[in-house]
Amino acid sequence: MTTTSPQGRTELLRADGSPVRVLVVDDEVSLTELLSMALRYEGWQIRSAGDGVGAVRTARAFRPDAVVLDMMLPDMDGLAVLGRLRRELPDVPVLFLTAKDAVEDRIAGLTAGGDDYVTKPFSLEEVVARLRGLIRRAGAADRRSESVLAVGDLTLDEDSHEVTRGGDSIHLTATEFELLRYLMRNPRRVLSKAQILDRVWNYDFGGQANVVELYISYLRRKIDAGREPMIHTRRGAGYLIKAAPATEAAAAS
């Protein structure tokens, strides 16, 4: 089930209308903090654990709808934790966090069961999107919840990563896609460059804030090219996306 908040944000809820529950398992406190804050902001209920034993204990009591699990824990191997979690919660989807260079094939086998994974360092947009997908597919949330975002004649499919404007398909790179998704999940709201950077770029990105300007520029070229612009600059405040006003011909209203 999804509802739309007064601010226009779309929220994911459980079938009974209560908030989604997510368990975060990672030994780096700053990371669990970062994740907890971001996921809480999605309107979800979060609990966290720093090791495998704690994870299993918390899972038993908390009964989460999804688990974020770092594969590198101090006390036991990620696979062992996974096994015990599965005994507690057979059907819960798990989002694995792995180091970039970790053996991909091992993970690949694990994700066959409807689980998913992201590599560190990740962007919050990516984690949230993957988690939303997992929860949606696991059926904890209402089945009707859609994976397509739409603003005006612009659509973005979170599953297929397809983007269209006025019916025309548009090819975006990974970063462009995440930026657009973030904008489209917050239509008609000004998002500052700092917010965008925090959300769309990896948490360890230490570069110049003007990459945001650059990628906005890229997006405009692909999305607004020769059309009524949808991406707007609020000088000194940030950027926002909104449906283009009807063009003058139809603007009789």
Added chain:
Amino acid sequence: MTTTSPQGRTELLRADGSPVRVLVVDDEVSLTELLSMALRYEGWQIRSAGDGVGAVRTARAFRPDAVVLDMMLPDMDGLAVLGRLRRELPDVPVLFLTAKDAVEDRIAGLTAGGDDYVTKPFSLEEVVARLRGLIRRAGAADRRSESVLAVGDLTLDEDSHEVTRGGDSIHLTATEFELLRYLMRNPRRVLSKAQILDRVWNYDFGGQANVVELYISYLRRKIDAGREPMIHTRRGAGYLIKAAPATEAAAAS
């Protein structure tokens, strides 16, 4: 939840109708004084602390709905304070104060959790607006509280930064926007130039007091242009905004 006071000011309240509670943490006494006064004027309950230890102690007892936290504290790093605060108050939104040139410095990830920050030197209008936004979105206040201010046929959307009069969209610069917001949050009330300067301009602004006159002039050009004026001068006292009276045709009353 929002209610409208007898003076016409719109106040933010907690779900149970009690005043919002805010904790201010900064080591510069003059700044905590300034902030406390301004925030109290919003009708909020304020408590302040001058260092990290005090902040955590006060937070435990006071249970604020939001925290204003200087990143530069004498006894510990801002992030360390944040961590301990989070342990006490997992869901409380935090507004960080940071130096202008230290922006790049570890702000990463902070705005993504629904927190926010402003750079020193700030304007009180900015701090109050951000704080209102945080509290609104954190759900301490009723979710239905709106982000749109309206006076007569003039509207100002704090999320999209959109301003309209009689349906026509009006473009304002950042300073014009903040000035208008301040006026509109205090309709039918005379605001002195000193008040406006203190509120809308950064606290270290050292310029001529007649910038206020200048910006009022700008606003009039954009908002009152060719229409029934809404911005009025009270000579020797200040300025005020109010709904335009019905135009002569309908002015039988």
Added chain:
DNA sequence: ACCGTTTCTCAGGGAATTCACAGGTTCCGG
């Protein structure tokens, strides 16, 4: 290892914004 794609830095240019200054206008008391 090679080549196309993607990400990002850097820097120049351009435009919007802020602000000081100063001359003009309005208001008011005497």
Added chain:
DNA sequence: CCGGAACCTGTGAATTCCCTGAGAAACGGT
């Protein structure tokens, strides 16, 4: 009716903010 105080606003310059081209570096697939 005069003079001063308060206010209004045109002009222009400095600054800040944003956009975007060019190219280096990193990445990914074959």
